[in-house]
Amino acid sequence: MNRTRVVVLGAGIIGAACARELSLAGFDVLVVDRGRPAGGTTSHGEGNILVSDKGPGAELALAQLSARLWPEIAAEYPQAEYDPKGGIVVATTDDGARSLAAFAEAQIEAGVVAEPLSPKELAAAEPALTRDVTAAFHYPQDAQVQPAGAALALLGSALRHGARLRVDTEVLGAVVVDGRITGVRVPGEVLGADVVVNAAGPWAGELSARLGAPIAVRPRRGEVLVTMPMPGVVRHKVYDADYVGAVGAGSGALQTSAVVESTWGGTVLIGSSRRRVGFDDTIRPGVLSAIAAKALRLFPALAEVAVMRAYGGFRAYVDDHLPVLGEDPRVANLWHATGHEGAGIGLSVGTGLLLRESLTGATPSIPMEEFTVDRPAVLA
Template sequence: MPKRHSLDAVIIGAGVVGAACAYYAARSGLSVAVVDRGPVAGGTTGAGEGNLLVSDKGAGPELDLALLSTRLWRELSGALPPDMEYEPKGGLVVAPDETTLKALRVFAEGQRAAGVTATEVPGDALADVEPHLSPAMAGAFHYPEDAQVQPARAAARLLAAASCATHLGEEVTEILRTPTGAVRGLRTPRRELLAPAVVNAAGTWGGRIADLAGSHLPVLPRRGFVLVTEPLPRVVRHKVYAADYVADVASDSAALQSSAVVEGTPAGPVLIGATRERVGFDRSLSLEALRRLAAQAAALFPVLADVDVLRTYHGFRPYLPDHLPAIGADPRVPGLYHACGHEGAGIGLAPATGVLVTAALTGAAPPLDPTPFRPDRDFEGSPS
């Protein structure tokens, strides 16, 4: 006989987004539980670099969400254990030529108008900021608000601080609904969890959960690889990436795209990303993707050319066609809420997402306009 529990909300997904939803919902006084088909951070979160970025987002709703999250991550860094490795290292976006640098100036100007701090670093001053950066670069922009966390630990610490029941290794098989169609909980092979609200924070599986509930979200997986080097002295001070990374993030292409994102870690290894391609859930190794990353990283930091790569890993970003997450109540199914589709920005945007979802659950005033993230918006041109 399945076990039954009465709750205010059940959250599907124990990645960092689901954990943030649980954390802020519990702080508001709601009784919540979290369910995941795997372990904590077993999906996209565990395969991420831990980016907390404002630098790659143009003025608009996603940047507003990122700025809110930036403030919330700072607060969380003082409230959660230090082993989540929150590091406000800042970001450096570099341009190989004057044409690209001019484009970065225009991009940064729009960001500044939205409240971002962005400072131009001329080419002859780059060695003072990143001593091992290639001297061939024309210049860069420094973003002091960029930061990093260890994503799996951040998710675990948020869940622990939420002090909620967490049911791992349990796949959701059914979203329970009343005769009128409203959500009343969910079912796994082991239990029923009864609640008037279910939050879909299932990452790349968010579309499947929406289907189970009788709704629709066109979430697709977008594969990405990361290289991990041998431990090194701190040869990379900031999160450093080439300007074409911004274009790759905004691209709708299904083909393989790669642009170097290089950063050191407190433990010593250097992380090198990032690739993007839509290949379904194909987990096979792409040597072409790895070769591109290695070559692009060495072009940015020649010192890395002879460094050993100890391992590589990859995961799947939850992609929505308009590059904005789905956050909040789904008016098509009363009691269904979404917190998914963040693509590669979910770790950075998790706290703001949790706050917005909690506001929707409790009826509180949201800290920013949630309209652009409506789950029932028109995803015109959604790829099949």
């Protein structure tokens, strides 16, 4: 049995997925979090597992890998509330329709299932959706989970396979001997390790500096509105095609787009926003109003529905919009698994598998060159 000691820093869904895969492979895994499992970014998202918002390339390949893994994992853990409901992307202008059609065509060539919908088919699929739509595509591979439930299921699996968990434990620094990390310092002690995995999400940049190998991962904030239950009104994840542009925008200014979907409980989640404000967690009414206004253009019936609450969270942002997954070139045996921005829930299980394959010497399921730590956007 492989008894390599691995300390995974972060008990969100990325850390949980990594811990699960490494525990299954026989590693001696300790998960350390400064708070509680799934208590940060993971519990402040929508639980999306998407291929629809990713163009051809490395991130799409990781999304496709993860999408293949999720059904098997969800079958084992019903508390994840896996819902393969599919997504529908719409355009509301002529220019938007042309851009969406070209984007979908490129995705199809990369193996994504994207089905054009006629106005009649769209009305049947989403009766409450506005008829002012110039193009629509159905993505049956899109799905959703309950994010905290999914993370806790993955972490629970790791614990059942021998992993251990330390909560409310702040990492203060690293112990490095001859250029190789041998442990992390926490209050009052050193946690010895053969391998350390930085899976701290939007806090990974700050944590990496403490470990002596800073990476350019920063927080990018988003907000979501939650309505009172209205079962059956929204049947898929539905969003305007400009969402893809908002995800890929590099500006720190506010970006909003219409993203609407329901949960198993019948509430409707309304997003989305993106803005760089550091770790300022203030809920801004103006941001919520901008989100609501765009959603109402897609689903006018939402105007009569009460908003039950709003929440926000921080995404792990990297300038080139790609995850960071690999060993740090400056400190041996320090690995990073972060930078997934708003896609971390969906990409988590594929990320965990790739880390396991890397640490065991197996051939990676997909090429990993574009995720390396030594690229300009990460070491900037």
